[in-house]
Amino acid sequence: MTANPIRVTVWNEGRHEQIHEEVRRVYPNGIHTVIADHLKTQGFITRTATFDEPEHGLTEAVLGDTDVLTWWGHMLHKQVDDAIVDRVQRRVLAGMGLIVLHSGHESKIFQRLMGTTCDLKWREADDKERVWVVKPGHPITKGLGPYFEIPSDEMYGEPFDIPEPDELVFISWFEGGEVFRSGCCYKRGNGKIFYFRPGHETYPVYYQKEVMQVITNAVYWAAPNEGASIPKERNYKIPLEPIKPK
Amino acid sequence: MTANPIRVTVWNEGRHEQIHEEVRRVYPNGIHTVIADHLKTQGFITRTATFDEPEHGLTEAVLGDTDVLTWWGHMLHKQVDDAIVDRVQRRVLAGMGLIVLHSGHESKIFQRLMGTTCDLKWREADDKERVWVVKPGHPITKGLGPYFEIPSDEMYGEPFDIPEPDELVFISWFEGGEVFRSGCCYKRGNGKIFYFRPGHETYPVYYQKEVMQVITNAVYWAAPNEGASIPKERNYKIPLEPIKPK
Amino acid sequence: MTANPIRVTVWNEGRHEQIHEEVRRVYPNGIHTVIADHLKTQGFITRTATFDEPEHGLTEAVLGDTDVLTWWGHMLHKQVDDAIVDRVQRRVLAGMGLIVLHSGHESKIFQRLMGTTCDLKWREADDKERVWVVKPGHPITKGLGPYFEIPSDEMYGEPFDIPEPDELVFISWFEGGEVFRSGCCYKRGNGKIFYFRPGHETYPVYYQKEVMQVITNAVYWAAPNEGASIPKERNYKIPLEPIKPK
Amino acid sequence: MTANPIRVTVWNEGRHEQIHEEVRRVYPNGIHTVIADHLKTQGFITRTATFDEPEHGLTEAVLGDTDVLTWWGHMLHKQVDDAIVDRVQRRVLAGMGLIVLHSGHESKIFQRLMGTTCDLKWREADDKERVWVVKPGHPITKGLGPYFEIPSDEMYGEPFDIPEPDELVFISWFEGGEVFRSGCCYKRGNGKIFYFRPGHETYPVYYQKEVMQVITNAVYWAAPNEGASIPKERNYKIPLEPIKPK
Numbered sequence: 006m007t008a009n010p011i012r013v014t015v016w017n018e019g020r021h022e023q024i025h026e027e028v029r030r031v032y033p034n035g036i037h038t039v040i041a042d043h044l045k046t047q048g049f050i051t052r053t054a055t056f057d058e059p060e061h062g063l064t065e066a067v068l069g070d071t072d073v074l075t076w077w078g079h080m081l082h083k084q085v086d087d088a089i090v091d092r093v094q095r096r097v098l099a100g101m102g103l104i105v106l107h108s109g110h111e112s113k114i115f116q117r118l119m120g121t122t123c124d125l126k127w128r129e130a131d132d133k134e135r136v137w138v139v140k141p142g143h144p145i146t147k148g149l150g151p152y153f154e155i156p157s158d159e160m161y162g163e164p165f166d167i168p169e170p171d172e173l174v175f176i177s178w179f180e181g182g183e184v185f186r187s188g189c190c191y192k193r194g195n196g197k198i199f200y201f202r203p204g205h206e207t208y209p210v211y212y213q214k215e216v217m218q219v220i221t222n223a224v225y226w227a228a229p230n231e232g233a234s235i236p237k238e239r240n241y242k243i244p245l246e247p248i249k250p251k
Numbered sequence: 252m253t254a255n256p257i258r259v260t261v262w263n264e265g266r267h268e269q270i271h272e273e274v275r276r277v278y279p280n281g282i283h284t285v286i287a288d289h290l291k292t293q294g295f296i297t298r299t300a301t302f303d304e305p306e307h308g309l310t311e312a313v314l315g316d317t318d319v320l321t322w323w324g325h326m327l328h329k330q331v332d333d334a335i336v337d338r339v340q341r342r343v344l345a346g347m348g349l350i351v352l353h354s355g356h357e358s359k360i361f362q363r364l365m366g367t368t369c370d371l372k373w374r375e376a377d378d379k380e381r382v383w384v385v386k387p388g389h390p391i392t393k394g395l396g397p398y399f400e401i402p403s404d405e406m407y408g409e410p411f412d413i414p415e416p417d418e419l420v421f422i423s424w425f426e427g428g429e430v431f432r433s434g435c436c437y438k439r440g441n442g443k444i445f446y447f448r449p450g451h452e453t454y455p456v457y458y459q460k461e462v463m464q465v466i467t468n469a470v471y472w473a474a475p476n477e478g479a480s481i482p483k484e485r486n487y488k489i490p491l492e493p494i495k496p497k
Numbered sequence: 498m499t500a501n502p503i504r505v506t507v508w509n510e511g512r513h514e515q516i517h518e519e520v521r522r523v524y525p526n527g528i529h530t531v532i533a534d535h536l537k538t539q540g541f542i543t544r545t546a547t548f549d550e551p552e553h554g555l556t557e558a559v560l561g562d563t564d565v566l567t568w569w570g571h572m573l574h575k576q577v578d579d580a581i582v583d584r585v586q587r588r589v590l591a592g593m594g595l596i597v598l599h600s601g602h603e604s605k606i607f608q609r610l611m612g613t614t615c616d617l618k619w620r621e622a623d624d625k626e627r628v629w630v631v632k633p634g635h636p637i638t639k640g641l642g643p644y645f646e647i648p649s650d651e652m653y654g655e656p657f658d659i660p661e662p663d664e665l666v667f668i669s670w671f672e673g674g675e676v677f678r679s680g681c682c683y684k685r686g687n688g689k690i691f692y693f694r695p696g697h698e699t700y701p702v703y704y705q706k707e708v709m710q711v712i713t714n715a716v717y718w719a720a721p722n723e724g725a726s727i728p729k730e731r732n733y734k735i736p737l738e739p740i741k742p743k
Numbered sequence: 744m745t746a747n748p749i750r751v752t753v754w755n756e757g758r759h760e761q762i763h764e765e766v767r768r769v770y771p772n773g774i775h776t777v778i779a780d781h782l783k784t785q786g787f788i789t790r791t792a793t794f795d796e797p798e799h800g801l802t803e804a805v806l807g808d809t810d811v812l813t814w815w816g817h818m819l820h821k822q823v824d825d826a827i828v829d830r831v832q833r834r835v836l837a838g839m840g841l842i843v844l845h846s847g848h849e850s851k852i853f854q855r856l857m858g859t860t861c862d863l864k865w866r867e868a869d870d871k872e873r874v875w876v877v878k879p880g881h882p883i884t885k886g887l888g889p890y891f892e893i894p895s896d897e898m899y900g901e902p903f904d905i906p907e908p909d910e911l912v913f914i915s916w917f918e919g920g921e922v923f924r925s926g927c928c929y930k931r932g933n934g935k936i937f938y939f940r941p942g943h944e945t946y947p948v949y950y951q952k953e954v955m956q957v958i959t960n961a962v963y964w965a966a967p968n969e970g971a972s973i974p975k976e977r978n979y980k981i982p983l984e985p986i987k988p989k
Contacts, residue, residue: 098613098658100880120610120685121590137430139409142838142933144968151410163385164397166590166686168660169418171909172930176409176422176430184383184422184430192910193612194658195880230882344859344904346634366856366931367836388592388687390722412836412932414906417663418684438664439858440904441634476636629922631901643902655877655914656889664907668914668922676875676914676922 011228012050014071015041016063018078019055021206028206036077036204036211043217049224056081061089068092073102073227075220076109079206083113090114098194102227104220107204110165115200118193119167126162126183133180134158136187136203136215140174145188145199145222153215159205161185167200175219177202188219190226197227257474258296260317261287262309264324265301267452274452282323282450282457289463295470302327307335314338319348319473321466322355325452329359336360344440348473350466353450356411361446364439365413372408372429379426380404382433382449382461386420391434391445391468399461405451407431413446421465423448434465436472443473503720504542506563507533508555510570511547513698520698528569528696531703532712539713548573553581560584565594565719567712568601571698575605582606590686594719596712599696602657607692610685611659618654618675625672626650628679628695628707632666637680637691637714645707651697653677659692667711669694680711682718689719749966750788752809753779754801756816757793759944766944774815774942774949781955787962794819799827806830810966811840813958814847817944821851828852836932840965842958845942848903853938856931857905864900864921871918872896874925874941874953878912883926883937883960891953897943899923905938913957915940926957928964935965 017037021028032039037053044051054062056078068074074093078085090113097103097118105115110123134155138146162183168191175188187202201219204210211217263283267274278285283299290297300308302324314320320339324331336359343349343364351361356369380401384392408429414437421434433448447465450456457463509529513520524531529545536543546554548570560566566585570577582605589595589610597607602615626647630638654675660683667680679694693711696702703709755775759766770777775791782789792800794816806812812831816823828851835841835856843853848861872893876884900921906929913926925940939957942948949955 094612117609118612120586120612122686135428137409139411139432141410142968147968163383163422164387165385168683168685169663170415171661172415173419173432176432178424178428178430182381182424184424186385186419186422191660193660194614230880230885340858363855364858366832366858368932388722393722414929414931415909417907437906439906440860476634476639627920629901631903631924633902655875656879657877661908661910665911665924668901668924670916670920670922674873674916676916678877678911678914 010048010050011224012070012072013041013044013052013075013224014063014067014073015044015051015053015075016061016077017053017055018081019057020080025206031207031209032211036206039211040075040077040217040220043211044221044224047221047224056085061086063089063093065092068096068101071096071101072229073104073224075104075106075224076112076114077106077204078112079108082111085113087113090117094118097196097198100195100229102196102224102229103198104223104227105198105200106220107202107210108206110161110200110202115198118191118198121168122166124166125164125185126160128160128162128181128183130160130181131157132160134160134203135178137176137178138174139176139188140172143172143174144226145174145190145219147222148218149215155203155208155210155213155216158203158208158210161187161202175202195229199223199227256294256296257470258316258318259287259290259298259321259470260309260313260319261290261297261299261321262307262323263299263301264327265303266326271452277453277455278457282452285457286321286323286463286466289457290467290470293467293470302331307332309335309339311338314342314347317342317347318475319350319470321350321352321470322358322360323352323450324358325354328357331359333359336363340364343442343444346441346475348442348470348475349444350469350473351444351446352466353405353448353456356407356446356448361444364437364444367414368412370412371410371431372406374406374408374427374429376406376427377403378406380406380449381424383422383424384420385422385434386418389418389420390472391420391436391465393468394464395461401449401454401456401459401462404449404454404456407433407448421448441475445469445473502540502542503716504562504564505533505536505544505567505716506555506559506565507536507543507545507567508553508569509545509547510573511549512572517698523699523701524703528698528703532567532569532709535703535709536713536716539716541716548577553578555581555585557584560588560593563588563593564721565596565716567596567598567716568604568606569598569696570604571600574603577605579605582609586610589688589690592687592721594688594716594721595690596715596719597690597692598712599694599702600698602653602692602694607690610683610690613660614658616658617656617677618652620652620654620673620675622652622673623649624652626652626695627670629668629670630666631668631680632664635664635666636718637666637682637711639714640710641707647695647700647702647705647708650695650700650702653679653694667694687721691715691719748786748788749962750808750810751779751782751790751813751962752801752805752811753782753789753791753813754799754815755791755793756819757795758818763944769945769947770949774944777949778813778815778955778958781949782959782962785959785962794823799824801827801831803830806834806839809834809839811842811962813842813844813962814850814852815844815942816850817846820849823851825851828855832856835934835936838933838967840934840962840967841936842961842965843936843938844958845940845948848899848938848940853936856929856936859906860904862904863902863923864898866898866900866919866921868898868919869895870898872898872941873916875914875916876912877914877926878910881910881912882964883912883928883957885960886956887953893941893946893948893951893954896941896946896948899925899940913940933967937961937965 170189172190416435418436662681664682908927910928
């Protein structure tokens with residue numbers, strides 16, 4: 006799709022790993038490291054950024070050098086600086102892809118781009134999750150069978166307060182009796198946005214082959230059409246000369 | 252929503268009941284009778300029509316006197332007369348509501364309006380089905396809780412080969428491990444179309460309170476905006492006089 | 498559609514009229530007064546609210562007593578209190594209808610609900626505008642012919658940076674050579690949102706019959722399904738008891 | 744997007760050129776030849792097919808060797824063999840791209856995939872047409888400015904009886920006072936469909952640089968995700984083994 010390698014920035018709140026032993030056991034160097042390490046093996050130019058870095062690691066320079074941003078957060082949603090949220094939103098509308106993971110559904114940036122609460126039902130248990138492919142020919146489902154299973158995961162249930170997705174690519178079935186729209190595609194401005202449900206800080210979901218296949222597929226899907234060249238921000242407020250028909 | 256009572260025609264293929272004892276035991280007078288009897292209690296003007304009647308009971312006069320048509324078929328999909336399918340399609344595009352039930356997903360009229368195969372996975376077993384409300388404020392989900400259950404039903408599974416619904420209002424969870432988009436809203440021309448999954452000829456699904464609540468709600472939702480006055484069919488091919496700007 | 502009269506709150510920034518003589522000449526008591534006076538004649542319970550009132554006139558009590566809110570703003574978009582924007586957004590997601598008029602495209606509340614800049618091209622000139630009906634059977638176009646004309650209006654042009662509308666009901670043609678998506682329908686949460694382009698502070702657009710017909714139609718369309726009873730705000734974060742299949 | 748060159752089949756009714764001198768003057772070897780010759784210069788593997796060939800030139804072998812099909816027809820819509828329409832539809836649902844040009848809006852294949860009449864208003868005159876780009880970052884609008892003009896063309900006007908497009912990329916302005924949704928994207932099954940309005944048999948529209956740029960862009964956009972490897976046709980009716988939760 007692009008001549009040059011896609012440049013991915015993997016953002017992680019990075020706090021659970023510091024304070025919760027049970028999370029550190031699964032992700033000793035943070036969720037971002039596991040995701041970024043995998044994406045590097047796929048040939049992407051990959052960096053990470055976390056909440057504790059200056060400007061949350063998302064400076065103008067970093068975003069200007071990013072084709073696709075992945076977002077994982079949970080505890081610190083409300084503390085994320087509004088100025089950084091504004092900046093990320095501007096970049097998405099200008100063409101940067103955004104992949105929102107799991108508890109990122111309540112992040113300011115996802116709420117901002119959706120216009121809704123992005124609220125949902127949940128249960129912390131070790132439900133088996135079966136993720137069904139609703140769109141078998143979609144680029145994001147490439148390489149998957151009819152479904153894949155996650156042996157133990159937190160449950161998310163409907164209703165999920167989001168705008169109707171442009172394309173719904175996954176629906177999850179949970180052992181406890183719930184369903185969830187687990188893979189949702191949106192376009193906002195020039196940017197593509199993908200929400201992907203699986204993944205919890207206490208389960209090794211981001212080590213699972215199918216989950217990483219989906220994130221890899223989503224990077225390709227969400228990358229700007231022209232690859233590295235994200236269009237400049239738009240400013241349409243230029244009065245036009247009236248033209249006369251022939 | 253309308254001053255005058257909504258006029259509903261309940262269409263049923265009506266063949267299973269004639270030849271299969273196990274179906275006759277559940278629906279001795281046919282599925283259409285059970286549905287129509289219930290809709291009458293809701294204040295709708297209700298008639299029935301079946302495959303074996305002349306013109307399948309869907310004459311120009313009948314359709315001209317119908318605000319909402321419900322459709323159940325299974326064995327005889329391919330034998331339905333194309334001329335009648337054309338006629339129903341024209342009426343839907345002109346504003347008549349259409350509610351397609353269960354195995355009606357493979358009917359000519361639904362395939363015609365969708366443009367796709369409407370194919371799906373299925374299994375005849377006595378799966379428990381849990382129907383989740385994805386849109387709690389939608390007119391079609393009025394009066395329901397977060398979900399309702401059908402104790403035993405045929406399973407339908409994804410992928411369901413339909414265009415992306417305008418609004419997805421129900422998703423089903425099945426005991427056997429599958430999910431399905433069970434309530435799908437579309438608009439085509441002036442007509443509203445609702446596909447509703449539950450309902451099988453060997454299970455008493457159409458006697459269940461919540462199922463009939465949904466069909467009742469869907470009749471209100473699908474009725475033409477002006478009630479009884481369905482707009483005339485459209486013919487736009489009228490050359491216009493070019494107008495000159497001031 | 499509803500047993501009880503729909504309760505409409507007409508919001509106006511109300512500043513142009515105070516400081517610009519040319520606006521005062523057209524709308525001596527403000528745009529809100531003209532709109533509200535007309536809506537009263539249609540049988541709605543109508544009040545007004547403006548920027549200069551405490552809490553911009555949009556207290557919890559006022560919004561709790563509002564089925565549909567109309568929004569006109571221009572000069573003071575950035576000064577609107579974020580807390581009030583939050584409050585309006587919550588009410589829309591809970592079911593209150595919102596009709597955004599003309600320069601309201603850049604209001605915080607519209608940007609918030611859309612997730613995009615809502616930017617567009619514009620030209621202040623006296624272009625003739627011809628508003629075409631794209632959906633002739635839609636409730637919002639009831640009573641209109643194939644198009645209506647506004648003799649002189651400000652021009653808005655594409656691209657308009659909004660999410661793809663759920664339904665596009667009007668497209669405008671401008672004498673100077675531009676086009677614009679002038680009537681856009683959205684659903685967010687339980688709320689319906691309608692953007693309607695025509696209307697400028699220096700032109701008597703809100704005295705025009707067809708324009709007021711559209712706003713009246715849009716009030717009916719945007720009203721909550723149950724009329725006066727807007728559903729309570731949602732809180733889905735309730736852990737569920739896992740249930741076991743039979 | 745694909746390693747191998749995209750294989751395009753350019754279909755043309757090909758009758759106007761045989762019987763109308765004024766058409767022959769503009770397209771002496773048919774519209775298909777002009778389009779195909781241009782697409783060859785873009786590096787696509789290009790063939791043509793016309794109504795008068797056996798099976799309209801669209802044998803299983805030809806379609807099996809086609810990634811994207813373009814369709815121009817006008818006089819003979821009703822005479823196109825239904826069996827060939829079925830075959831093309833199956834290929835589109837399996838993943839083949841389809842680009843429908845101008846008067847192809849009334850072709851059986853477009854009506855089949857849309858489910859509507861695809862009716863519109865029209866006027867044969869020499870209106871100037873200005874085609875506005877509604878989605879500046881979309882792959883189909885690559886390389887275009889804010890708009891392009893066609894000096895003289897047949898007018899098409901709204902309402903255009905189509906399902907709401909997944910993405911609307913062009914809107915046309917006509918000198919005579921009309922507007923039209925000129926570039927409409929759809930997905931049906933695995934296939935992508937693009938309707939593109941400009942182009943008439945008596946105007947040299949298909950020699951115009953911007954028009955051919957759009958068709959070239961649309962070929963890239965509509966090509967199956969995996970390039971030459973179109974997925975096999977789907978048959979999902981395979982009973983599943985019920986699985987038991989852990």
